[in-house]
Structures are given as structure tokens and as C-alpha cells.
Amino acid sequence: MLQLGLNALAEEAVPQAAKPESVASAGPQVPVLRRCELPVPAPRRPVQAWVESLRGYEQERVGLAELHPEVFSTAPRLDILHQVAIWQKNFKRISYAKTKTRAEVQGGGRKPWPQKGSGRSRHGSIRSPIWRGGGIAHGPRGPTSYYYMLPMKVRVRGLKVALTVKLAQDDLHVVDSLELPTSDPQYLTELARYRRWGDSVLLVDLAHENMPQNVIAAVSGLKTFNLIPAVGLNAYSMLKHQTLVLTLQTIAFLEEKLLWHDSRYTPLYPFRLPYRDFP
Amino acid sequence: MAALSVCGVTRRGLTWIVLGAPRRGFWSRFRKEKKPVVAETVEEVKKEPVLVCPPLRSRTYIPPEDLQSRVESCVKEIFGSSVPSNWQDVSLEDGHLKFGLLARLADDLGHAVPNSRLHQMCRVRDVVDFYNVPIYDRSKFDELIASNLPPNLKITWGY
Numbered sequence: 001m002l003q004l005g006l007n008a009l010a011e012e013a014v015p016q017a018a019k020p021e022s023v024a025s026a027g028p029q030v031p032v033l034r035r036c037e038l039p040v041p042a043p044r045r046p047v048q049a050w051v052e053s054l055r056g057y058e059q060e061r062v063g064l065a066e067l068h069p070e071v072f073s074t075a076p077r078l079d080i081l082h083q084v085a086i087w088q089k090n091f092k093r094i095s096y097a098k099t100k101t102r103a104e105v106q107g108g109g110r111k112p113w114p115q116k117g118s119g120r121s122r123h124g125s126i127r128s129p130i131w132r133g134g135g136i137a138h139g140p141r142g143p144t145s146y147y148y149m150l151p152m153k154v155r156v157r158g159l160k161v162a163l164t165v166k167l168a169q170d171d172l173h174v175v176d177s178l179e180l181p182t183s184d185p186q187y188l189t190e191l192a193r194y195r196r197w198g199d200s201v202l203l204v205d206l207a208h209e210n211m212p213q214n215v216i217a218a219v220s221g222l223k224t225f226n227l228i229p230a231v232g233l234n235a236y237s238m239l240k241h242q243t244l245v246l247t248l249q250t251i252a253f254l255e256e257k258l259l260w261h262d263s264r265y266t267p268l269y270p271f272r273l274p275y276r277d278f279p
Numbered sequence: 280m281a282a283l284s285v286c287g288v289t290r291r292g293l294t295w296i297v298l299g300a301p302r303r304g305f306w307s308r309f310r311k312e313k314k315p316v317v318a319e320t321v322e323e324v325k326k327e328p329v330l331v332c333p334p335l336r337s338r339t340y341i342p343p344e345d346l347q348s349r350v351e352s353c354v355k356e357i358f359g360s361s362v363p364s365n366w367q368d369v370s371l372e373d374g375h376l377k378f379g380l381l382a383r384l385a386d387d388l389g390h391a392v393p394n395s396r397l398h399q400m401c402r403v404r405d406v407v408d409f410y411n412v413p414i415y416d417r418s419k420f421d422e423l424i425a426s427n428l429p430p431n432l433k434i435t436w437g438y
Contacts, residue, residue, distance in 0.1 A: 033378065049394040061382045061385060064377060173394070182330065
């Protein structure tokens with residue numbers, strides 16, 4: 001790297017011919033190897049994935065990353081995945097449908113005709129549910145909330161199962177970082193097409209602050225490519241997008257957060273209240 | 280404005296009175312000369328990186344006949360000369376060696392081990408077994424059409 005810099009300072013014509021050669025013969029570059037920081041239980045062995053790079057079309061094998069088996073290779077519990085996906089869809093739902101009962105419809109307090117003698121059937125009010133224009137007997141009543149919470153461990157397991165399924169079906173890609181050479185959305189779409197990623201790609205970075213500007217600009221111009229921070233990863237989005245692209249920092253964050261729940265004590269009070277020693 | 284211009288004209292017919300409108304016309308010539316110079320240098324800087332997408336590769340893979348010898352030569356290059364005669368049983372525990380071998384074979388044969396099966400590659404034997412399996416890009420219908428069908432079975436795939 002230093003030699004390239006000095007050549008650039010010294011001459012202008014030569015490094016333009018030297019740079020593509022040094023980039024093309026990138027064989028003896030150090031591979032990016034990532035080992036699991038958290039301990040792996042004895043009989044299980046880590047799962048692995050290629051570390052790719054977004055800086056060039058052909059940089060598909062920059063390193064090898066080891067992934068924790070309890071997160072990326074759990075039992076494929078599709079029932080838990082279904083529960084979590086349906087929960088995500090429904091717990092925010094508030095249906096605002098409301099109909100009027102016979103008591104709320106305007107009018108209908110008086111008996112329309114006497115009980116006996118008129119020959120017509122007996123009725124007590126003109127707004128009963130039998131009547132045209134009457135109230136609805138068992139209709140939707142007011143804003144109804146479909147809020148419910150699955151246990152925290154079920155939701156965590158849903159995330160683990162979703163990651164497992166993505167890796168098992170070859171839809172998970174690990175990237176060293178989300179840096180692009182241009183902010184052109186066309187570059188991202190061509191890259192995804194060349195590497196056969198799929199129609200929709202979910203890019204996950206660690207935090208909102210340190211996202212490279214090129215990725216933000218490129219993704220904001222595309223509808224099927226979405227960029228989220230690691231905190232925003234959820235099972236529904238993983239199922240909605242065909243491919244999932246994680247950075248190495250994101251993987252470390254996810255492993256740490258998801259594995260903590262396996263060996264934690266049950267809370268004495270909810271976790272959202274302050275704890276002195278909460279990780 | 281009209282009075283002042285009349286004064287200027289009456290004094291000497293040649294000189295301009297430098298007022299609002301003629302002054303702008305005088306300086307705008309300089310501004311028009313300066314602008315195109317700046318724009319050219321900026322465009323030159325931006326044109327340097329040119330990224331061209333390479334042509335799409337097909338997913339078809341047919342194992343070459345000299346696969347065993349190719350894998351053996353790659354193993355000897357990566358692991359050095361200290362390779363025992365049973366080179367198929369060499370373990371791929373070490374990350375550097377595994378990455379080196381698998382990346383070399385992928386570049387050589389144009390077909391890489393997918394992420395879901397990387398953890399199954401524990402020994403060189405597993406890698407050889409993986410690369411012995413051919414992969415076709417055709418759909419099931421194309422395979423059926425290409426295979427030997429009885430004469431009373433016709434497949435029309437007109438989509």
C-alpha cells in the first residue's frame with residue numbers, strides 16, 4: 001500500500017499501468033478469517049461461510065468466516081418461524097371497523113303497531129336486526145386491538161431459525177464491510193445479478209451512524225434493496241427479502257445478543273426497566 | 280436613470296457612464312470565461328474509476344477428467360511438499376489452508392462450494408466428492424424433453 005502511494009506521488013503515468021496489475025494479481029493477499037468469539041459447545045462445530053467484498057464484481061471469496069452453530073445451525077423450527085412472522089404482522093394491528101347495534105341506530109324506540117289485531121307479525125322496534133335498516137346483531141364493535149406478545153425466548157429463537165434457514169438455503173452472504181466504489185444504484189443491481197443473489201436483498205450494517213455514504217445513496221434509489229441497522233433485523237424482513245447480506249461486525253453483534261438468552265436468569269422485573277449490570 | 284444617461288451623453292459621446300445595466304454586461308464577460316475551466320477539471324477527476332460488469336456465468340459444471348490430478352497438485356501447492364501419500368485424508372481444520380485450497384479450486388474450476396456445504400468439507404476427500412458431482416442449469420422440463428421418451432408422450436413447453 002505504501003509503495004503504491006509513493007509511486008503515485010513520484011510519477012503519474014506509471015502507476016495507472018501498475019495499479020490494475022497489482023489489483024489483478026491479488027492472490028497472495030491475506031484472507032479475512034473470522035473465528036467464533038463465544039464458546040462453541042463440544043460436540044457441535046462451527047458452520048462456515050465465504051466472506052465476500054462489495055468493492056469489485058469478482059471479489060467473491062475474500063475470506064472465510066466461522067459462524068456459531070447455535071445461531072446459524074439450530075433445528076429448523078418452521079412452526080416457531082411462522083409464529084413469529086404472524087405475530088409481527090398482527091400485533092400492531094388495530095382494526096377500526098365499527099357497526100351500530102339496534103340501540104345505537106337512530107330511532108326505533110316505539111312499538112310500530114299493537115301486539116295483537118293488525119294481522120302483521122309482532123315487533124317491538126323498527127331497528128331490530130331483522131328489519132331492513134336495523135342494527136347489526138354481531139358486527140365488529142369499535143377499535144379492536146390484536147396485540148399480543150410472544151415470550152422473549154420464542155422471538156429470539158425465531159430470529160435464530162430464520163438465520164439458519166437463510167444459510168441452509170444459500171441465501172446468506174457475509175461481507176467484510178458495506179463499502180462500494182460508487183454510489184450508483186446500477187452497480188449494486190449488476191453486482192447482485194452477476195453473483196445471482198436474487199431479486200430482493202436485505203443489507204444489514206451494525207449501526208446507523210457508521211454506514212458508508214455510497215451504500216446509503218445507492219440503496220435509497222432502489223426499491224428491492226434495503227439497508228437496515230443490526231437492531232432492526234426481524235424474521236418477517238428476512239422472509240420477505242430473498243437474500244440477506246450481513247457484515248462481520250453484525251454477525252458478532254447478533255451472536256452475542258442472541259446467545260445471551262440461552263444462559264440468562266429469569267428476570268425479576270422487566271428488562272426494559274433499568275438494571276445495574278445489564279450487558 | 281434617464282437624466283443621468285442624458286448627462287453622460289451630453290458630456291462626451293464616447294464614454295460609458297458606468298451604471299447598473301452596462302456594468303453587469305461588462306463583468307459578465309469575465310464570469311463566462313472563468314466557468315468552463317473549472318467544470319472541465321472536475322469532470323476529469325470523476326471519470327477515472329470505470330466499472331464494467333463481467334458477462335454472466337452459467338451455473339453448469341461438468342467435472343473435468345483430470346480432476347484428481349488437479350486437486351492433488353493444488354493440495355501440494357497449498358500444503359507444501361510435506362503431504363503424505365494419502366493426500367485425500369488431509370484434514371482442512373486450519374482456516375488459512377482450507378481457504379487457500381477452496382479458493383484455488385473455485386478459481387480453477389469456475390465452481391465454488393456454497394455456504395451451506397462449507398462446514399461439511401472436513402477432508403480433501405469431501406472436496407473431491409463435491410467436485411465430482413456435475414451440475415446442470417436446465418429445468419426438469421428441459422431434461423425430460425432431452426431424454427428418451429416413449430413415442431406416445433409429447434411435451435410442449437410453449438411459455
